[in-house]
Amino acid sequence: MVEVLHRIETPASADEVQALIAAAGAAGRTLEVVGAGTKRAVQPVRADALLSLARMDRVVDYAPEELVLTVEPGARLADLEALVAAEGQMLPFEPPHLTTLLGTAGQPTVGGAVAANLSGPRRIRAGAARDHVLGFAGVTGRSEVFKAGGKVVKNVTGYDLSKLMAGSWGTLAVMTEITLKVLPAGRTEATLLVFGLDERRAGELMTVAMGTSAEVSGAAHLPAFAAGRPPLAAEMPVTALRLEGFPASVQARAESLMAELRRFGRIEALDAGHSRGFWAQVREVEAFAADPRPLWRVSVPPAAGWRVGDARLGDPLYDWAGGLVWLLSEQPAERVRDAARALGGHAALWRGEGPAFEPLSGALAALSARVKAAFDPLGVLNPGRIA
Structure with a gap:
């Protein structure tokens, strides 16, 4: 307080x-x-x-x-x-x-x-x-x-x-x-969505996407819990990749990236208006706003991000291609901080009782x-x- x-x-x-x-x-x-x-x-x-x-x-x-x-x-x-x-x-x-x-x-x-x-x-x-x-x-x-x-x-x-x-x-x-x-x-933007991936597979997809020449400007993964919460209210996990720039460039890069990522599953595209709305939700972590549990902001190397969820500490939402993990968790603070430290990162308590x-x-x-x-x-x- x-x-x-x-x-x-x-x-x-x-x-x-x-x-x-x-x-x-x-x-x-x-x-x-x-x-x-x-x-x-x-x-x-x-x-x-x-x-x-x-x-x-x-x-x-x-x-x-x-x-x-x-x-x-x-x-x-x-x-x-x-x-x-x-x-x-x-x-x-x-x-x-x-x-x-x-x-x-x-x-x-x-x-x-x-x-x-x-x-x-x-x-x-x-x-x-x-x-x-x-x-x-x-x-x-x-x-x-x-x-x-x-x-x-x-x-x-x-x-x-x-x-x-x-x-x-x-x-x-x-x-x-x-x-x-x-x-x-950027004159326009588009977002590619891949549905149904588990956290390990989503982490792999984001790593692959960031390694391409597509110039991805947003990479996030919402597991089932986060994706199912308002305002998105999706029926399965969602992995998202944003592209920004001139319309012709965005379209060409989107087509190239879709071809590169086809092996990960079905891909859908959001137009500019829906893309902006989606990333506003991710940026503001709206899926976790109404949840009363303690909220952690965990920073780790992007390739290791999925392991935060693998540790079963709570419910995560991944941004920055896995480098930023928002985590709802009722686990003891020491366990959350130890898990982040073991992955080469750190954790800060943004909402809850105890030192941030x-x-x-x-x-x-x-x-x-x-x-x-x-x-x-x-x-x-x-x-x-x-x-």
Whole structure:
């Protein structure tokens, strides 16, 4: 349960953010940093005040011809998606919103998506959120203002702090401005569906598909439980492959891929409209939204993804060609984490009782502590969000 805080700070500028962090550090107080707060429950924070970036929601600069977008962290994802779509462009990492899955209200922000390094199905082709952050400005837990990267696709060499911030969940610094690389959106898309495969066979199919020249931009497998849940409500397991681009290219690649995968069984194609709807369901994990069981986000090497289901831990849904497994499980946390670790990955509890992130150990823990000490030695920002 998320703690209700009586003190809420809503800065409207980087200067105000700096002043609030400086005052908190001087007084020995802590701050919970949020955008819209839609993912606060993933790992609740106990802090003295809430620092909301919701008022810092401006589009600072958008240069479609340069494929560059600069925004403040409170800018809403839905607004940015509409903005770039009007120019025939997209946010390449296809950030999920996950409000239905997590049962939260509000409009997710770009700052939250980058801080959590959230990426949708297109990650397997376009890369993660961190790969599209060209630069940012921020304020450390020491109340020091700094900038990293820049506003051009080709940037200078040096420490890649953008990748450090992405996935730090606001524990190192508060980003006050973010510059993203955008890309042209595909003119159309199509999805190939293969029905009735078990998880091992589906994993093999996705591996084969990713190894072709078809440029697959989405690969997911919904076993019987996930496929049978609304809104898809299919009668058997479904394995899906998405292709995006110019119409003639999509058609040619689809025909080639269908010929390559014919040995796996019957293949059907979804047109562009139905394809978009299907992948929105996968991205938002809608099949698991109404299920009360604890929900895990398991990251493993794609070729090993099917083994998560083989371990019989619960009910899985596979994205990223098997590299991302959403898992409904009532098994003890240690068993889920051990299974993920045995496959070369890790597991985070996104919905349920207990710590979301597994505590680090050994050299990794020591390195993390040094980074934290460099940015936020007093532990002002989001204390306890990442162990």
